[in-house]
Amino acid sequence: MILLDRVTKVYNRNNTALDRVSLHVEPKEFVIIIGKSGAGKSTLLKLLTREERQTSGKIVVGGVDYDKLKDRDIPLLRRKIGVVFQDFKLLQNKNVFENVAFALEIVGYGNKEIIHTVPRVLDIVGLKGKEKNMPMELSGGERQRVAIARAIVRQPKILIADEPTGNLDPKHAWDVIKVLEKINKYGTTVLLTTHNQEIVNKLRRRVIVISDGRVVSDKANAEYRH
Amino acid sequence: MKRKFITLLRIIRAGFQNFARNLTLGIAAMAVMVITLTILLFSVIANATFIHTIEQITDKIDISVYLKDSVSEQRRDELITDLKRNENVKSVNYVSKEQALEIYKEQNADNVDLLVAISQTDNPLPASLQVKPHNPNEIDAIKQYLEQPDIKELQSDETSYSGDRKEAIDKISQATTFFREAGLVGVVVFMIVSMLIIFNTIRMAIFNRRDELTIMRLLGASTIYIRGPFIVETVVYGVFAGVISISLVGAMFAVSASAFGASSLGLLDISYANNFYSSYFWLIVGAQIFIGVAIGATSSFVATRKYLKFKTSK
Numbered sequence: 220m221i222l223l224d225r226v227t228k229v230y231n232r233n234n235t236a237l238d239r240v241s242l243h244v245e246p247k248e249f250v251i252i253i254g255k256s257g258a259g260k261s262t263l264l265k266l267l268t269r270e271e272r273q274t275s276g277k278i279v280v281g282g283v284d285y286d287k288l289k290d291r292d293i294p295l296l297r298r299k300i301g302v303v304f305q306d307f308k309l310l311q312n313k314n315v316f317e318n319v320a321f322a323l324e325i326v327g328y329g330n331k332e333i334i335h336t337v338p339r340v341l342d343i344v345g346l347k348g349k350e351k352n353m354p355m356e357l358s359g360g361e362r363q364r365v366a367i368a369r370a371i372v373r374q375p376k377i378l379i380a381d382e383p384t385g386n387l388d389p390k391h392a393w394d395v396i397k398v399l400e401k402i403n404k405y406g407t408t409v410l411l412t413t414h415n416q417e418i419v420n421k422l423r424r425r426v427i428v429i430s431d432g433r434v435v436s437d438k439a440n441a442e443y444r445h
Numbered sequence: 446m447k448r449k450f451i452t453l454l455r456i457i458r459a460g461f462q463n464f465a466r467n468l469t470l471g472i473a474a475m476a477v478m479v480i481t482l483t484i485l486l487f488s489v490i491a492n493a494t495f496i497h498t499i500e501q502i503t504d505k506i507d508i509s510v511y512l513k514d515s516v517s518e519q520r521r522d523e524l525i526t527d528l529k530r531n532e533n534v535k536s537v538n539y540v541s542k543e544q545a546l547e548i549y550k551e552q553n554a555d556n557v558d559l560l561v562a563i564s565q566t567d568n569p570l571p572a573s574l575q576v577k578p579h580n581p582n583e584i585d586a587i588k589q590y591l592e593q594p595d596i597k598e599l600q601s602d603e604t605s606y607s608g609d610r611k612e613a614i615d616k617i618s619q620a621t622t623f624f625r626e627a628g629l630v631g632v633v634v635f636m637i638v639s640m641l642i643i644f645n646t647i648r649m650a651i652f653n654r655r656d657e658l659t660i661m662r663l664l665g666a667s668t669i670y671i672r673g674p675f676i677v678e679t680v681v682y683g684v685f686a687g688v689i690s691i692s693l694v695g696a697m698f699a700v701s702a703s704a705f706g707a708s709s710l711g712l713l714d715i716s717y718a719n720n721f722y723s724s725y726f727w728l729i730v731g732a733q734i735f736i737g738v739a740i741g742a743t744s745s746f747v748a749t750r751k752y753l754k755f756k757t758s759k
Contacts (some may be wrong), residue, residue: 262656297662321664326448326452326665326666343607
């Protein structure tokens with residue numbers, strides 16, 4: 220599903236964010252990527268969503284070779300990948316329903332489809348009944364679940380969650396993680412970055428550790444100790 | 446197909462929403478566009494009107510060659526043939542003594558005394574040749590020919606060259622050139638100003654909505670979906686500006702025609718301008734809106750290209 224082969228990303232000549240990173244993620248896998256701030260986790264995800272372009276190496280996601288990807292096809296790529304951000308990136312002037320609907324609107328879904336689909340997704344993330352609430356009225360965990368709903372409403376094959384629990388207290392963080400597990404169970408490949416040790420240890424999934432731009436460990440059912 | 450159609454509708458709707466949201470900035474953009482289009486339209490109409498006036502006066506210009514009664518028919522025909530050989534001669538029209546008298550009577554129909562007086566004598570009016578030049582500014586060759594002694598001999602009176610009309614033509618020509626040049630400069634200057642203002646309006650709009658635009662891009666909105674509403678917004682400016690400028694110019698002619706109770710304003714023949722305006726009305730409407738839309742779309746195209754970055758850095 221995701222293949223990186225000796226991917227390097229260099230900013231401004233001597234700032235190497237990623238150094239020959241190779242990894243392979245199977246469909247329906249749940250992979251946790253951990254590492255300190257500045258280790259290169261965010262860069263890795265930005266390469267996958269093509270916010271950044273690799274300096275060298277090969278990236279293939281869902282059969283798409285990024286070297287052959289044209290700029291105008293980037294939107295099509297992003298529609299196949301759901302992304303959840305640490306800072307949620309919700310539209311403050313739209314309510315919960317509209318925020319999720321937005322992801323469908325911009326790719327041309329009809330109003331009927333939207334009205335049919337959005338409530339079901341809000342149900343999955345446990346936000347039934349909050350459709351009319353504005354983001355400001357929600358807790359951090361709820362906001363993040365809105366963002367997850369938005370990321371999965373188009374049923375992407377891959378969900379990338381970049382520190383989705385970074386701004387949340389433990390209880391809300393765990394709610395969010397449970398939603399991600401649920402989505403994974405439905406068949407979506409999930410890529411999660413975090414530096415929350417407790418979450419890593421409870422989940423017991425494949426863990427990839429990145430440090431100074433390199434993959435230093437890649438183990439299944441792993442625990443994580445500093 | 447259906448999705449594309451829905452997307453198109455959403456882009457247009459978003460464009461109108463932007464227009465409403467951005468109205469204060471938009472009014473400034475539209476105002477400058479209105480000025481641009483008004484100057485343009487006014488220059489075009491003034492230009493057409495002056496050209497028409499010149500043509501009309503030019504057409505009236507002729508050279509009257511008065512012939513002595515003693516000139517034989519044969520000599521007269523020779524003279525006509527000779528004149529027609531001149532490149533600048535458009536036509537030569539012979540007016541006989543009798544026709545001249547008729548014309549004179551018609552022109553003085555109100556003056557009974559004069560009519561009585563003239564009916565009691567032999568026809569005192571000379572026959573004449575009305576020579577029309579192609580170009581009234583270059584009648585020297587004709588003049589030269591007519592002033593040759595043997596030709597001069599045939600003439601009863603001083604030849605009339607309609608000199609005063611030529612002066613009028615020169616004046617109008619100057620005005621036309623002035624209006625055309627001033628209009629062109631005005632149009633170019635204001636076109637640049639309105640493009641800059643629209644450019645800035647769109648830049649502000651992009652800046653105000655940068656979060657939303659970033660999210661749209663991250664969620665995989667297509668370039669046209671992000672960019673389209675800004676272009677629709679400026680197209681709306683263009684349409685409004687076009688319509689307003691047309692109404693302004695129309696009102697200007699209507700008001701000046703009625704206020705001055707005259708068919709002309711200085712050298713500008715208002716009734717012709719009005720006529721021109723109404724007979725080409727739909728063409729004018731189309732052209733004004735098209736130009737307005739073109740100005741708007743071009744500058745928002747450039748602004749969105751510059752401020753909405755669609756390329757990923759390597």
